[in-house]
Amino acid sequence: MGKLTGIISKISGSAGNLTFKQRGGETIVSEKVTTIRNPRTDAQMQTRTKWGNIIAMYKGIRPLLNYGFENKPKNLSDYNMFVKVNMQRTPVYLTKQAIAGGACVAAPYQFSQGSLPAIVISGSGNSAKTDIYLGALTISATTTVAQFAAAVVENNADYKYGDQISFFRIAQKTNADTGIPYCQFSASKVVLDATDTETKLWDIVNRVGFSVQDSSLAHSESNFVGAFGWVHTRKADGKTLVSSQSLVSANDTLLAEYQGDMAYSLAKSSFGASVDAFLVPDGDTSNSTSGGGDNGGGNGGGGNDSL
Numbered sequence: 001m002g003k004l005t006g007i008i009s010k011i012s013g014s015a016g017n018l019t020f021k022q023r024g025g026e027t028i029v030s031e032k033v034t035t036i037r038n039p040r041t042d043a044q045m046q047t048r049t050k051w052g053n054i055i056a057m058y059k060g061i062r063p064l065l066n067y068g069f070e071n072k073p074k075n076l077s078d079y080n081m082f083v084k085v086n087m088q089r090t091p092v093y094l095t096k097q098a099i100a101g102g103a104c105v106a107a108p109y110q111f112s113q114g115s116l117p118a119i120v121i122s123g124s125g126n127s128a129k130t131d132i133y134l135g136a137l138t139i140s141a142t143t144t145v146a147q148f149a150a151a152v153v154e155n156n157a158d159y160k161y162g163d164q165i166s167f168f169r170i171a172q173k174t175n176a177d178t179g180i181p182y183c184q185f186s187a188s189k190v191v192l193d194a195t196d197t198e199t200k201l202w203d204i205v206n207r208v209g210f211s212v213q214d215s216s217l218a219h220s221e222s223n224f225v226g227a228f229g230w231v232h233t234r235k236a237d238g239k240t241l242v243s244s245q246s247l248v249s250a251n252d253t254l255l256a257e258y259q260g261d262m263a264y265s266l267a268k269s270s271f272g273a274s275v276d277a278f279l280v281p282d283g284d285t286s287n288s289t290s291g292g293g294d295n296g297g298g299n300g301g302g303g304n305d306s307l
Contacts, residue, residue: 049267050087052094053258056104057170058082060185061111064168067240068231070114085110092255093263095270104183105258106172106227108249114242117158119230125250129218130230132156132165139212145199148210149192152217163192164233165217167209170247172226172254181254183226225251 058065058079069081076084086109094103120131137143137151152159166189174181188205201210209228211220219228227247234241249255257263 045268045271046091046264047087048271049093049095049264050091051083052099052103053092053105053107054083054086054109056094056099056102057086057107057109057183060104060170060183061168064166064185064187065111067233068112068242070240070242072113081113082109082111085113090259091264092258093267094258095267097270098180101175101178101180102182103180105181105255106170106183106225106247106249106252107255108227108247110244110246111168111229112231112242113244116232116234116241116243118243118245119232121229121248125248125252126219126222126224127213128228128248128250129213129216132159132217132230134212134215134217136215137212139201139207139210141200141202143201145190145193145196145201145204148190148201149194149196152192153194159192159232160234161192161194162235164189165192166231166233167206168229168231168247169206169209169224170227171224172251174254181258219248219250221250223251225254 062079065078065082067078069078072078072081089109090107092105092107094105121128122131123129132152133155134148134151135155137147139148149161152165153161166187168187169185171184171186172181173184186206188209190201190205190210208221208224209219209230211218213220217230227249229245229247231245232243
């Protein structure tokens with residue numbers, strides 16, 4: 001930046017890579033910025049193509065996720081934390097068109113983070129079960145909240161009366177007209193109340209998340225497609241303590257379609273970014289020597305020039 005004097009000091013506007021401005025009776029000259037930031041670098045496209053599904057999942061689960069991140073910094077919201085912890089997980093790539101159409105793919109994202117011991121999940125998909133041991137309890141339509149609470153507290157040292165166990169269920173659906181995947185979100189909860197001998201457990205919770213397998217609390221929806229998970233919470237000294245949990249994927253054939261290099265390339269191109277061509281060499285050949293490039297007659301490098 002500089003100041004001009006003389007007759008040239010009356011100039012304003014642009015000339016070449018210079019810009020002239022009048023300020024306080026003086027002419028200020030500055031050089032234009034000629035380097036344009038590329039908004040479609042691979043790092044930026046990785047973020048952009050992953051972002052859509054994370055936001056869609058958060059929007060669906062948000063009403064159920066208050067206080068899901070126990071120790072978040074004061075300047076961060078539950079939304080900030082959900083995005084932060086899941087941007088580093090196995091990505092799900094959505095095209096620009098799918099995002100505009102409200103797409104959501106049920107993914108095994110982390111949905112809570114806190115100081116209580118995590119509920120450990122064993123098994124996979126619809127056969128998943130927790131490490132919450134229930135002893136001799138067999139849950140049925142007649143099981144009361146008090147019976148369930150006693151089985152949990154008496155058989156698991158990490159649980160106390162007054163604690164809550166919540167079950168999250170994200171059902172995977174596909175729009176029949178557009179083919180775009182979407183999700184349906186639901187959750188149910190039970191407080192471990194030793195005095196509630198009247199309320200039937202299955203009257204207040206989703207029974208598929210409050211079943212028994214090998215004497216442990218388990219999932220029991222054999223044909224379910226989507227994701228699910230449990231979380232343990234406790235009120236202590238005016239603060240909500242939570243366990244750190246991630247969703248479990250079930251029947252994830254559709255999920256696989258939105259992961260991997262092919263899904264990323266498709267999503268990347270939908271945002272206007274160029275996609276690397278497999279057959280195009282990416283090396284520098286400017287200093288290489290000829291390797292038979294002129295083989296006579298322009299016949300593709302393997303011709304026979306004899307008559």
